[in-house]
Amino acid sequence: MPLVKQGRITTDLFVHVADGAELPGDGAILIPAARFLEDPEGLLKRAGKVGVIWPNNRDLDDLVPYLGRLDAVALMFPSFRDGRAYSQARLLRERHGFDGELRATGQVLRDQFVFMLRAGFDTFEVKKDSDAEAFASTAKSYSVFYQPTGDGRLTALHRRMQLRHSESAGQ
Amino acid sequence: MTSPLQQKIKITGPSMVTANRTWDGVVIYRTAQQGWSANLSDAAIVRTSDEARTLLNEATADDVGAIGPYIAPVELKDGGEIKPGNLREHIRSEGLTIDLLPVPA
Amino acid sequence: MYAYDELDRTLINERVSEFRDQVKRRLSGELTEDEFKMLRLQNGVYLQLHAYMFRVAIPYGTLSSKQLRALARVGRRYDRGYGHFTTRQNIQFNWIKLAELPDALADLAEVGIHAMQTSGNNMRNVTSDQWAGVAPGEVEDPRIWSEILRQHTTLHPEFSFLPRKFKIAITASEHDRAAIKVHDIGLRLYKNAEGETGFEVLVGGGLGRTPFIGKTIKPFVHGRDILSYVEAILRVYNQYGRRDNIYKARIKILVHELGIEKFAREVDEEWRQMGDVGLTLDHSVIEEVRSRFSYPAYEKLPHMPDELKQAAHDPLFERWRRNSVFPHKVQGYSIVTISLKPVGAPPGDATSDQMDAVADLADRYSFGEIRVGHEQNLCLPHVAKRDLPQLWKALDRIGLATPNVNLVTDIIACPGLDYCSLANARSIPIAQELTRRFANHDTAELIGRLHINISGCINACGHHHVGHIGILGVEKNGEEFYQITIGGRADEGAQMGTLIGPAIPYAEVADVIEDIVEAYLALRDRPEELFVDAVKRLGVEPFKERVYATR
Known part of the structure; x- marks a missing residue:
C-alpha cells in the first residue's frame, strides 16, 4: 500500500505494531490506541518515534494529554462512507493544536483527498497505486472553498470581502 | 453489499x-450465452437454487457491464413465452403503467 | 435572484470535471460499482427500475427563466422530454444515460445549476418558503440565509460522510410553507425583543420509518452565530449518530435516544468549545450575500386595475384567480401558483415544452423569476395584477391553469413503483384516479382545503404522514395494499396523521377516499371547517366507521 506524505509517494518509516506483537527495539512505530494507553509513559520514553492509531469511535479526550509528545496520529476510515475521522482530524489540528503527522488509514481513496487535506491530514495510506499516483493532480482539482478550516485556504467569502475592500479602496 | 457467493439463494x-x-x-437480462440482452425473451431460465446461484455469480x-444483478421470478407460458413473475418486474419489462403528459382527453 | 459570481461558477465547473473523471473511471472498470455508488449519489445519480435517475437541486426553490430553459433542454436532449418536481425543491429526470451525465451537468453549470449533494449521506439542498421575499408579513427574505447555508454546506470537508442524509429548511413567515418541523434542522427566522434577526432552531424532525416532529433545541440563535451553531449540531451528529443501522442513523433517532435536553447540552458544550473559528457572520458578510440578490423594480400600480375588474365577469377566470392567485407584499402585484396537477396527470411532472413556456411567461409577467414549492407546484412570484387575465389565458393554453391549488386534487405523490427501486406499491396511478374522481372543480371547491399525500413505501418521499389524508403503499403477498392515515399536517401546527384501520387493496383506494371525504362533508359543523380541523375535533372514529362498516 503506497504512502503519500506531504504530497509525494514515499517510504513509510513507521511500522504498524499489531496488538500483542512484540515491540521493535527502536525505529518509528504506530501503535493501537488501547495498547498505547496501557503504558503511555513507558512507550513515550523509548527511542524512536511513536504514533498512535486512534479508532474513530473513541473520544479524543483520552489522547489529548499526550499529543505534545506524539510524532504521529493515524485516524481510521473503516469504510469510505464512515466520516467520523474528519471531525477528529479537525479537532486535533484546530482545537488541540496537534502539529505532528496526521495520517489517514483504512479505506483511503482518491475521491477523499481534498476533504482530508482540508480537515488537516498530511499523510495518506492509499489503497490503490493509481490513486496514490494521482494524488498531486487530485489535490489541485478544487480552487474554491466555501468553509473555513484549519488548513488556511482562503474561503470564497473571504476572497469576496477582499475584492470588495480593494474595489472600494481604489475608488 | 454481500457477495452473492455468501448469500443464501432459494x-x-x-x-x-x-x-x-x-x-x-437500461434493463437487461442474463442470457444462457453468458451475455446480456434487453429482451426478457432472451433470458436464461433457471429452475433450481444451484442453477440460480451459478447464473447470478456469472x-x-x-x-463493468452491469449494475446490481439479482434473481427475479418469471412465469412461463404454455408456448414457452417468458413473462415477468411480479409487478415490479412487469413494470421493468413493460414500462410505466401510467399516462404521461400531455394527458389524453 | 441570486447571481453566481466567478467563484461559484468555478466551483461547480470543478465539480463537473471531477465527476467526468469518476464516470470515465467507472466505465473503464477502474472503479467498481461499490466504489462508484457513493460518488454518483453525491452528484444526484440514483439507479431506479428502468434507468438512472438524475436529481438536480433548485436551492430554496428559486429559478431564473434561463435556468428553467436549461432544465427543459436537459429533459429534451438527455431524457424523454419531461421532468418531475419533487417535495424538496429538486427536479428529477428519469431516463438519463450515465455516459451522458457529465455533459448534462456541464450544460446546467453554464446557468449556475448543479446536482451536488442531492443524494448521499451529506447535507442536502437547503429548502425554503417558495414565497420568500414576496410574502406579505414576512420578517425578511430567508433566501439570504439559505444561500449562506447553501455555500457553507456545499462540499463541506467534515460533513460529507455523515451517518445519513441531512436536510435543512428555513422559513421567515408565521405560516410555514417549508415544512421546517419535519426536517433534520428547521430554522424559523424572527426578530427578538431587541429587534435582532435570529432563528428558533428545531432539530430531529423527519418522516420515513420513524416519524418525528422536530423539537426546539434553542429558542433564539442570533443570525451572526447561525453557522457555528449548525456546525456544532453537525459535529455532534457526525460523531455520535448511529452508523450500525441505516434505519436508526438519522439525527432524529440520536435526538430521541439521548433526549432533547441531553442532546442540546452536547451541542452547547461543543459550541462553547468551538469559540471563534471564522464562522461568525458579520453584518458586512451578510450584506455581501444580500447584495448579490436582485429584486424587481416594481411599478406603482393600483390595487384593483381595470383589467382585473373586467375579467371578473368571466367565471372561469374568477375561479382560477380565487384559487391560484395570492397576495403579494407589494400593492398591485400577486403571487401566482401554477398547478402541476392537471386531472389525470402524474403530480409534479412538467414537459420540456411546458418548462420553456413557463420560462417565457416568467420573462413577460414575473421579472424572469420562477419558484418551486414543496407541494410540487411552480409559482410566478411577481405578477402585476393587470396581467393576470392574460397570464391565465396563456397558462390555460399549455394545460397549466388547473384551479386546484390546495384542493383535494392538488396531490403530493412520490414516483412510486412505476419508477422507484425502493417502492413497494405504485403512487402515481392512485393519484391519477383520485384526480379523475374529484375532477369536478365545483365539488373540489366545496370540499375546500384538503391535502392528500401519497408515498409508495415507508421512506415517505410523498410525505404521507403529514397529509391531511395520507396514503402509504405496502406490499402484502405480492399485492399492492395501502394504509390510510388522516389528520396529519406539515405546517406550523405539524403533526402526524392517525391510521384509520387495516390496509386496503389497490382497487378500493379511490372509493375509500371518496367515503372519507363524504363523511367529512356530512360531519363538518360549517363549510369553513377544514377537513383537518374536523378530524381534530371528531377524532378518527367516525371516518373509520364510514370506511370499514361496509368493507
Missing part, C-alpha cells in the same frame, strides 16, 4: 437474473 419457481446496463441504465462477475 428459488421457488422458474427465475432469471436481471440488472441494469452500466453505461445507460452475472455479478461482470461489474
